[in-house]
Amino acid sequence: MAEHAVKRRRLSPPGDSVAVPGFAKWNIEQDYENRPRKNKKEKAEKLLVKTAEGWKENERHAVADKAAEAEDDADSFLASDDEKDSGVSDLEPRPEPKKPRLPPKEEIRQAKEELARIAGHISENPEENVAQLGQLAQIAESENVTVKKLALGTQLAVYKDIIPGYRIRPLGKDDMTAKVSRDVRNLRAFEQGLLGGYKEYVKRLGKLAQDKEMGSVAVACASTLLTSVPHFNCRNDLIALVVRKLSTRQFSADAQKCVEALEQLFREDESGHASLEAVLQLTKMIKGKNYQIHESVLNTFLHLRLLSEFAHKASTNRIDKEEDEDAQQDRKKLGKKQREFRTKRERKVLRERKEVEKEFKEADAVVSYEERDKNQAETLKLVFVAYFRILKARVQHLMGAVLEGLAKYSHLINQDFFGDILEALKDLINEAEASLEIDEEDGESAVDLATQRNATRESLLCIITAFALLQGQQDVAKSANSLHLDLNFFITHLYRTLLPLALNQDIELSAKTAHLQDPNGLPLPVGKDSKVNVATTTVLLLRSLQSVLLPPTATKQVPPVRVAAFTKQLLTSTLHLPQKSATAVLGLLGQVSKTHAKKVAALWSSEERKGDGVFDALGKEVESSNPFAATCWEGELLRCHFDPRVREGVRGVERNVLEGR
Structure with a gap:
C-alpha cells in the first residue's frame, strides 16, 4: 500500500502564480540574530543643548536617531517588500476572544473576597489607601445585580467608618500653590480623595434610586448616610434624593424608610441647618406637586426640635422675640455705683478667661444659641406657610395632618396669624355641615357614608385645634374680646353633633380602619406612631368635650x-x-x-x-x-x-x- 505524502499548509492564496513562497528559502532566525541592535547607551551619553526654553536634546542627534530607526524598520523582514509577495500578510493576528464569564455564584464569591480585602485595607489605613475607593466604585459597575448591591453596601460601611467629624472644604487655587508641610499635604490629599469618591458615590445613588432592581438599596444607603453623617458634604443631594421619593401619594416601603430618616434627622439636629434645608425642600416639593402627597410627609414636621427648644411667637412672615432677652441689656442700664467693683488686674484676668472659653467653644464646635434660634425661626415660618396654604386650598386628605400640626404648634403661633386660622377653621366646619345636608328634592344625601364620616371627623378636628390654640395662647385667651374671637361657634357646633354622632355606626372606627392597606398592598404606618388624625371618632369626641367642659384654666x-x-x-x-x-x-x-x-x-x-x-x-x-x-x-x-x-x-x-x- 502506497504511503501518502505529508500535506503541507498553503500560505499563499490558491490563485497565486508563485508555486513556492520566497521566504521558504530564507533562514529567518539567523537573519534576525545577525541584525544590528540599538545601543541605548549611545543615546543616553549624548549631551543636551541649553536653549532659551531650557536644556533640550540636540536636533542633529535627534534627526540621526530617526534615520537609524527608519533604516532598521526597512531592514526588518516584517516591513520588507518581499512580505507582500511572500504571503505573510495572509497571516493577520486574530482578535483575542473574550474571557468567558464566570458562573454567578463564583462571581459573587470572588466579589465578596475582593470587597472584604479592599474594605479592610481602607479601614486599617485610610490616608494611604484612599485611592482604593475607586476600586470599590469599579466593582459597583458590575452587571451582576447581587454584586452591585454588595458593592453599594460595602461603600456605605467604608464611608461611615472613615468620614471625619467635620465638613471638608474644597481647595482653591491659592491653597494648591501654597507651601505646606508634608503632613498637611498628605492630609489634604486624603480629604480631597475622600471627597471626590464620596461625591461620585452619592451621584451614583441618585441614579440608581430610579431603578426598579436597585432602587430600594440606593434609598436605604442614602437614608443611612443622611442620618449617620448629616454634617458632611453632599447633604443637600441626599435630602433631595429622599424628598424625591416622597413626592407621590402612593406610600411604599422605600417611602417609609425616607420618612423615618427625616424624622430621625429632625430629632437629632442640634444646630438646625439640616432641618432648615430639609423643610425648605419639602415645602417646595409639596407646592410643586399641588399637595398630592401622603399625609406622613406632613407628620414629619411634628418631630422638629423647635417644639421643645424654640420659645418665641411666629407667623408666616415674622418672629416676635422678647424684648429683655439678653442679660447684657439689663447690665447696661445699671449705674456705675451698682456694678461690682473690679481692679484693673481682675478685669484683665476676666477678659483672658472669656477668650479662653470662647476658644474652647469653637474647638468643641458648640452651637451658639443665636444661630440655632435663627435657623429654627426660619424653619417655623416655612412650616406655617405650608400649613396655611393647605388650609386655603382645602386639600381633604391632608386636612387631619395640618390640623394636628397647628394644634401641636399652638404655643408658637403669633396673635395675628391666630385669628386667620380660626376663620379658616370656621369655614371648614361650614363646608362640612353643607356636605351633610339632605337634599329635600331628591330625598338622598348629598354625599355617601364615607364622605359623611370624613366630614364629621373634620369638624371634630377643627374643634380640637381651635381649643388647643387657645390653650397654647394664654395671652390671647385673656384678650379674646379685643381680638373678636368667637369660640361659641365651635361649642354650638359640637353640641348639635352629639345626638347624630351617637347614631353613627362607625364611631369606634378610625380614619384608616376602612382602608388599612395601601393601593400597593403595603401596610400604612398606623400603630404605635398613630396620630390624632387617625384616632377613632370617639377619641376625637372626648377630646373636644374635655376642651369645652374641663379646660385647664x-x-x-x-x-x-x-x-x-x-x-x-x-x-x-x-x-x-x-x-x-x-x-x-x-x-x-x-x-x-x-x-x-x-x-x-x-x-x-x-x-x-x-x-x-x-x-x-x-x-x-x-x-x-x-x-x-x-x-x-x-x-x-x-x-x-x-x-x-x-x-x-x-x-x-x-x-x-x-x-x-
Whole structure:
C-alpha cells in the first residue's frame, strides 16, 4: 500500500502564480540574530543643548536617531517588500476572544473576597489607601445585580467608618500653590480623595434610586448616610434624593424608610441647618406637586426640635422675640455705683478667661444659641406657610395632618396669624355641615357614608385645634374680646353633633380602619406612631368635650347652663352608643360631675329645678335649650345595662353629685 505524502499548509492564496513562497528559502532566525541592535547607551551619553526654553536634546542627534530607526524598520523582514509577495500578510493576528464569564455564584464569591480585602485595607489605613475607593466604585459597575448591591453596601460601611467629624472644604487655587508641610499635604490629599469618591458615590445613588432592581438599596444607603453623617458634604443631594421619593401619594416601603430618616434627622439636629434645608425642600416639593402627597410627609414636621427648644411667637412672615432677652441689656442700664467693683488686674484676668472659653467653644464646635434660634425661626415660618396654604386650598386628605400640626404648634403661633386660622377653621366646619345636608328634592344625601364620616371627623378636628390654640395662647385667651374671637361657634357646633354622632355606626372606627392597606398592598404606618388624625371618632369626641367642659384654666369660666346642657345630651347619647364608647363617655361625665357638682346637681332632683318650660334637645343654641327644665332619667335605664362597667360608671356619676351638693 502506497504511503501518502505529508500535506503541507498553503500560505499563499490558491490563485497565486508563485508555486513556492520566497521566504521558504530564507533562514529567518539567523537573519534576525545577525541584525544590528540599538545601543541605548549611545543615546543616553549624548549631551543636551541649553536653549532659551531650557536644556533640550540636540536636533542633529535627534534627526540621526530617526534615520537609524527608519533604516532598521526597512531592514526588518516584517516591513520588507518581499512580505507582500511572500504571503505573510495572509497571516493577520486574530482578535483575542473574550474571557468567558464566570458562573454567578463564583462571581459573587470572588466579589465578596475582593470587597472584604479592599474594605479592610481602607479601614486599617485610610490616608494611604484612599485611592482604593475607586476600586470599590469599579466593582459597583458590575452587571451582576447581587454584586452591585454588595458593592453599594460595602461603600456605605467604608464611608461611615472613615468620614471625619467635620465638613471638608474644597481647595482653591491659592491653597494648591501654597507651601505646606508634608503632613498637611498628605492630609489634604486624603480629604480631597475622600471627597471626590464620596461625591461620585452619592451621584451614583441618585441614579440608581430610579431603578426598579436597585432602587430600594440606593434609598436605604442614602437614608443611612443622611442620618449617620448629616454634617458632611453632599447633604443637600441626599435630602433631595429622599424628598424625591416622597413626592407621590402612593406610600411604599422605600417611602417609609425616607420618612423615618427625616424624622430621625429632625430629632437629632442640634444646630438646625439640616432641618432648615430639609423643610425648605419639602415645602417646595409639596407646592410643586399641588399637595398630592401622603399625609406622613406632613407628620414629619411634628418631630422638629423647635417644639421643645424654640420659645418665641411666629407667623408666616415674622418672629416676635422678647424684648429683655439678653442679660447684657439689663447690665447696661445699671449705674456705675451698682456694678461690682473690679481692679484693673481682675478685669484683665476676666477678659483672658472669656477668650479662653470662647476658644474652647469653637474647638468643641458648640452651637451658639443665636444661630440655632435663627435657623429654627426660619424653619417655623416655612412650616406655617405650608400649613396655611393647605388650609386655603382645602386639600381633604391632608386636612387631619395640618390640623394636628397647628394644634401641636399652638404655643408658637403669633396673635395675628391666630385669628386667620380660626376663620379658616370656621369655614371648614361650614363646608362640612353643607356636605351633610339632605337634599329635600331628591330625598338622598348629598354625599355617601364615607364622605359623611370624613366630614364629621373634620369638624371634630377643627374643634380640637381651635381649643388647643387657645390653650397654647394664654395671652390671647385673656384678650379674646379685643381680638373678636368667637369660640361659641365651635361649642354650638359640637353640641348639635352629639345626638347624630351617637347614631353613627362607625364611631369606634378610625380614619384608616376602612382602608388599612395601601393601593400597593403595603401596610400604612398606623400603630404605635398613630396620630390624632387617625384616632377613632370617639377619641376625637372626648377630646373636644374635655376642651369645652374641663379646660385647664379656672373652672369658673364654664357657665352652668353649658355644663348642664352638655351633661343632659351626653347621658341621652350614652343610651345609643356601643359599650366601649358608653363607658368612655360616662368616665368623662364622672370627671365633670366631680368638678362641676354644684352646677349640675339640679338635674338629678325634680324638686330643685331652676328652669321653667320645656327642654329643647334639638335646639340650635346651647343657652336656649333650657337644660334645667329637664331631669337625668337616663341613669335609671343605664343601671340595667348589660355591661357592668357602664353600670359602675352611672353609679360613680351619681355618687359625685351627692358628694358635691
